[in-house]
Amino acid sequence: xxxxxxxxxxxxxxxxxVEFDTRDGVAHVLDGIGFALAPGETLGxxxxxxxxxxxxxxxxxxxxxxxxxxxxxxxxxxxxxDLLTVGAKRLRAVRGxxxxxxxxxxxxxxxxxxxxxxxxxxxxxxxxxLDRAAARARAVEMLQSVGIPAPAxxxxxxxxxxxxxxxxxxxxxxxxxxxxxxxxxxxxxTALDVTVQAQIFDLLKELQARTGTAIILxxxxxxxxAEMADRVVVMYxxxxxxxxxVVEILERPRHPYTQGLIACVPHLxxxxxxxxxxxxxxxxxxxxxxxxxxxxxxxxRCPQAFDRCLAEAPPILPVGPQHRAACWLNAQEGA
Amino acid sequence: MTALLSxxxxxxxxxxxxxxxxxPRRAVHAxxxxxxxxARGETFGxxxxxxxxxxxxALAVMRLVPITAGNVALxxxxxxxxxxxxxxxxxxxxxxxxxxxxxxxxxxxxxxxIVREPMDLMGIGSPAERTARVAELFRxxxxxxxxxxxxxxxxxxxxxxxxxxxxxxxxxxxLIVCDEPVxxxxxxIQAQILNLLQRLQRDFGLxxxxxSHDLGVVQYMCDHVAVMxxxxxVEQGDRVSLFRQPMHPYTAALLAAVPSADLAKNRARxxxxxxxxxxxxxxxxxxxxxxxxxxxxxxxxxxxxPRLREVRPGHRVxxxxxxxxxxxxxxxxxxxxxxxx
Numbered sequence: 001x002x003x004x005x006x007x008x009x010x011x012x013x014x015x016x017x018v019e020f021d022t023r024d025g026v027a028h029v030l031d032g033i034g035f036a037l038a039p040g041e042t043l044g045x046x047x048x049x050x051x052x053x054x055x056x057x058x059x060x061x062x063x064x065x066x067x068x069x070x071x072x073x074x075x076x077x078x079x080x081x082d083l084l085t086v087g088a089k090r091l092r093a094v095r096g097x098x099x100x101x102x103x104x105x106x107x108x109x110x111x112x113x114x115x116x117x118x119x120x121x122x123x124x125x126x127x128x129x130l131d132r133a134a135a136r137a138r139a140v141e142m143l144q145s146v147g148i149p150a151p152a153x154x155x156x157x158x159x160x161x162x163x164x165x166x167x168x169x170x171x172x173x174x175x176x177x178x179x180x181x182x183x184x185x186x187x188x189x190t191a192l193d194v195t196v197q198a199q200i201f202d203l204l205k206e207l208q209a210r211t212g213t214a215i216i217l218x219x220x221x222x223x224x225x226a227e228m229a230d231r232v233v234v235m236y237x238x239x240x241x242x243x244x245x246v247v248e249i250l251e252r253p254r255h256p257y258t259q260g261l262i263a264c265v266p267h268l269x270x271x272x273x274x275x276x277x278x279x280x281x282x283x284x285x286x287x288x289x290x291x292x293x294x295x296x297x298x299x300x301r302c303p304q305a306f307d308r309c310l311a312e313a314p315p316i317l318p319v320g321p322q323h324r325a326a327c328w329l330n331a332q333e334g335a
Numbered sequence: 336m337t338a339l340l341s342x343x344x345x346x347x348x349x350x351x352x353x354x355x356x357x358x359p360r361r362a363v364h365a366x367x368x369x370x371x372x373x374a375r376g377e378t379f380g381x382x383x384x385x386x387x388x389x390x391x392x393a394l395a396v397m398r399l400v401p402i403t404a405g406n407v408a409l410x411x412x413x414x415x416x417x418x419x420x421x422x423x424x425x426x427x428x429x430x431x432x433x434x435x436x437x438x439x440x441x442x443x444x445x446x447x448x449i450v451r452e453p454m455d456l457m458g459i460g461s462p463a464e465r466t467a468r469v470a471e472l473f474r475x476x477x478x479x480x481x482x483x484x485x486x487x488x489x490x491x492x493x494x495x496x497x498x499x500x501x502x503x504x505x506x507x508x509x510l511i512v513c514d515e516p517v518x519x520x521x522x523x524i525q526a527q528i529l530n531l532l533q534r535l536q537r538d539f540g541l542x543x544x545x546x547s548h549d550l551g552v553v554q555y556m557c558d559h560v561a562v563m564x565x566x567x568x569v570e571q572g573d574r575v576s577l578f579r580q581p582m583h584p585y586t587a588a589l590l591a592a593v594p595s596a597d598l599a600k601n602r603a604r605x606x607x608x609x610x611x612x613x614x615x616x617x618x619x620x621x622x623x624x625x626x627x628x629x630x631x632x633x634x635x636x637x638x639x640x641p642r643l644r645e646v647r648p649g650h651r652v653x654x655x656x657x658x659x660x661x662x663x664x665x666x667x668x669x670x671x672x673x674x675x676x
Contacts, residue, residue: 048522048523165612194548194592195384196384198592198608198609223594226596227594250596262596264525265525266526267597268578268595270579272574278530282523285491285524
């Protein structure tokens with residue numbers, strides 16, 4: 001497999017727009033998303049529900065439901081090839097092979113009437129043209145590599161016979177069976193217990209170190225971001241609020257929304273203060289996308305909003321080394 | 336200290352259908368002999384993974400599932416032995432907030448009617464007083480009184496949970512059972528609801544039984560915390576000592592598994608790994624129920640059930656390997672690995 005030069009992104013999104021027709025008019029579900037993913041890195045996408053993180057994943061996979069949705073602009077480049085312009089046949093060859101995805105709920109993403117071995121084997125037969133026996137062997141090998149005990153016997157079992165953690169391991173085995181260059185993990189551990197989540201995170205890191213797969217981790221949990229990600233994109237209402245290396249985002253967040261996301265969660269600490277101070281709140285809720293005005297989408301909930309925020313949407317601008325934020329406060333400081 | 340709620344040797348077993356006519360009787364041991372007390376005005380947390388029995392405990396306290404054995408008392412009132420009219424009358428003293436604000440509100444009722452219903456059912460106050468009380472409750476939980484006329488689907492998740500809280504407050508209960516009240520909400524909304532629960536506790540002197548799988552939330556909300564594993568309490572203590580120095584290897588593993596948003600702490604963290612999944616609660620293993628996943632288990636852990644014993648004042652643990660100073664096996668291993676200390 002020809003590896004790209006490390007500096008060259010394996011996947012690049014440029015100014016991607018996705019619109020949905022709704023009864024209240026056109027909703028801009030994604031409004032100019034742009035980021036790059038380097039080979040072997042983990043990019044975290046974080047935000048509240050409805051901010052467009054899952055839609056970003058669907059756009060990359062070519063799975064935006066059309067209609068009512070449509071890709072209104074931009075480019076999604078996989079090693080320079082624009083996935084938005086290629087035909088359905090090429091896209092089928094990319095999906096599950098070069099880019100694959102694991103979902104939040106492993107039970108509903110596995111087919112209940114096929115054994116897990118058959119489901120993994122199907123992927124490699126379709127994409128890599130292996131014969132039945134070789135595909136079967138590959139499936140068992142993948143189950144072994146994701147840490148499923150007695151993989152040969154387990155391959156003959158059905159999804160309902162496995163625990164939630166085991167099912168997610170099967171999903172990972174299936175996603176990685178074709179050695180994709182990009183793995184999109186959409187809230188992969190939200191349905192799992194915390195000790196099992198830790199096992200899955202360890203597994204993803206270990207497999208990534210071995211195969212060099214780049215991971216896009218979609219989550220609402222800043223803890224998971226800190227644990228897994230190299231770089232972070234913070235999304236709000238279909239736009240990128242902030243983007244940067246994980247250290248910058250967690251320790252020097254420059255967008256009030258990022259600051260709020262970090263501060264509003266009660267973090268586990270070894271020395272809990274005897275007095276409990278009220279948690280920082282982000283007031284209000286995410287606005288409906290059809291109700292977004294001309295200004296910054298976060299302005300109505302932002303404690304630091306001023307006139308310009310309501311009048312004009314801030315562009316995403318550099319605020320530090322590889323660190324960008326879409327907030328007028330930073331422009332004001334001249335950073 | 337007088338306890339508002341005391342639970343003694345509570346067991347909840349759900350019988351399963353026999354496999355065949357002469358098959359053995361089997362049961363899910365959801366809660367298997369737990370005891371705890373909650374002082375008035377306190378928040379008592381139960382934390383554990385799925386299948387640990389924390390939600391079943393909540394439902395048993397509310398008398399919403401049949402209790403197999405044991406006693407539950409609210410003050411002097413023997414809740415677990417009440418029935419019929421006496422139980423209905425007792426229900427106004429304890430209420431519950433559910434996890435899912437979507438399925439726990441009747442979609443055909445207006446928000447005001449949902450909050451009013453408990454008062455109607457229990458005949459609290461005159462109809463005019465109830466109307467005034469509903470408006471007051473809406474203000475208490477941060478909703479506008481005119482929103483009473485809306486249906487549940489017209490509210491956001493956080494607002495729906497506020498309606499659920501207003502409904503729980505309607506009968507002026509002493510104890511509110513909060514069963515994962517923020518798990519279904521977005522992180523930014525979680526903070527709003529947690530702050531609201533704290534404020535209501537202060538204003539109305541409420542006592543909470545707080546069930547959650549989120550250790551950060553439990554640490555923030557609770558005065559005392561019990562850690563459950565497969566139907567049993569494995570460790571119980573106040574929020575400071577439990578989180579500072581967990582004694583049970585399971586508690587330590589659970590705390591270590593939580594990813595922290597603090598990068599420095601994440602790097603320094605020594606992970607105590609837990610392998611595999613919890614065993615089935617249908618035929619729980621003999622001995623310590625955590626033994627099969629415990630990195631420190633000894634032969635006797637697999638045969639002998641560890642007793643929940645008080646190691647320090649207010650701090651109880653059920654593990655053979657915790658010594659009398661409250662040092663667990665994970666801590667001894669850690670100290671042995673770093674001789675310089």
